[in-house]
Amino acid sequence: MTTDLRVLRPAEWDEWYGQLELAFGGVLEARQERELWQALTECERSVGVWDGDVCVGTAGAFTFRLSVPGGGLVPAAGVTMVSVAPTHRRRGVLTSMMRRQLDDVFAWGEPLAVLTASEPVIYGRFGYGVATRQMRAEIDTNRVRLSVPPGTDDVALRLVAPSEASAACEAVYARLVPGRPGMLARRPGWERLPLLDPPGVRDGASALQCVLAERDGEAVGYALYSTKPEWSPAGPQGTVRLRHMGALDPAAYAAVWRFLCGIDLMSTVQVPNRPVDDAWQHLVSDVRRCDLRVQDGLHLRVVxxxxxxxxxxxxxxxxxxxxxxxxxxxxxxxxxxxxxxxxxxxxxxxxxxxxxxxxxxxxxxxxxxxxxxxxxxxxxxxxxxxxxxxxxxxxxxxxxxxxxxxxxx
CATH class of the missing domain: 3.30.1050.10 (SCP2 sterol-binding domain)
Structure with missing residues (x-):
């Protein structure tokens, strides 16, 4: 097979990204998603494999700083947008891109490469190990009650449009990063990611909502979420879909969780990604009613x-x-x-x-x-x-x- 592996040219981005969409099932992303990823793509850190004038392989690397034990932020290449055309599988395309990418990361002076895997079995052979895990949960709020610490009632809650609350949410997030390994210090532009909310992927849920937790006028916590109302003959059984949340102290943390678990007409809180030691597990009255599941999160490669x-x-x-x-x-x-x-x-x-x-x-x-x-x-x-x-x-x-x-x- 004669192919050309080269650094991505900005003018090639649409075809390059189109190959990625095809490899991940062929469903085109919403315009807002596509525009965001185009803005965030670092073409000079991305490669494509071309067979003639057809793109058959893609791989990118974001410029990240990753929090590590001790609170330091370490340069890390965020491996992303990796795909191989179905016509070119088992021909060494992926291996050639991984080889080029790790050589580049080492030359850039970045000690780590990190990724999230569509299929965990793929990347172990290239030296990636599963370094974090994430917890999913569905909290049955009809049966689960929360016990909150002293000071929770002193935290004020305020509904704010997500775009208007973005700066406050990002400030809370930035203060949390050094305290937990595996978190990414968000560079300019990445504040748009938590706000991404294409109507076509809401599946009957509301638009994105935001609650700010404040003390003395300062934001000390937040949650980005949506609600999906549903009804049965017995009454309302809606779902709160948590997207992101963070808080700076136990009282603010408990105030946000109490709010999420107490929204009228809702009977379930869906939690898609939280730390495996997340403290809400110690606030709930019955953890068995929370349907906990754990899966791999960040895959890390020492470069x-x-x-x-x-x-x-x-x-x-x-x-x-x-x-x-x-x-x-x-x-x-x-x-x-x-x-x-x-x-x-x-x-x-x-x-x-x-x-x-x-x-x-x-x-x-x-x-x-x-x-x-x-x-x-x-x-x-x-x-x-x-x-x-x-x-x-x-x-x-x-x-x-x-x-x-x-x-x-």
């Missing part, structure tokens, strides 16, 4: 191993020699001594004997602290060479809160 390991801090002191295998990015392969604590870390090549052995995929899974090295070892994916090294490193790599990706890209 520059020493830079990545030095960019985060560690929950406990650690001094361990890691032997890492990375066939796709061979510059990471070898033995590395990691020494770190809550103040910082160093990581450098060493000839000392290995104390733990693992692949770069497992290192990516453990990097944000949501997957323990001990758990991976239990699956045979991490091997302890020096007795005690596993417990030491597993504790050090942990995080006080579960890492979480609040939105896709």
């Amino acid at each position: 520059d191993l020493p830079a990545a390991l030095e960019a985060r801090t560690y929950l406990a002191p650690v001094d361990v020699v890691l032997e890492v295998e990375d066939s796709f990015c061979p510059w990471n392969t070898g033995r590395w001594r990691l020494s770190g604590d809550a103040k910082g870390a160093t990581c450098s090549r060493t000839d000392d004997p290995a104390e733990l052995t693992l692949s770069v995929r497992e290192l990516g899974a453990a990097y944000l602290g949501g997957v323990s090295l001990a758990s991976l070892a239990g699956a045979g994916l991490v091997r302890e060479v020096r007795h005690g090294a596993l417990a030491e490193a597993s504790l050090a790599f942990g995080s006080p809160v579960a890492p979480w990706l609040p939105h896709g890209f």
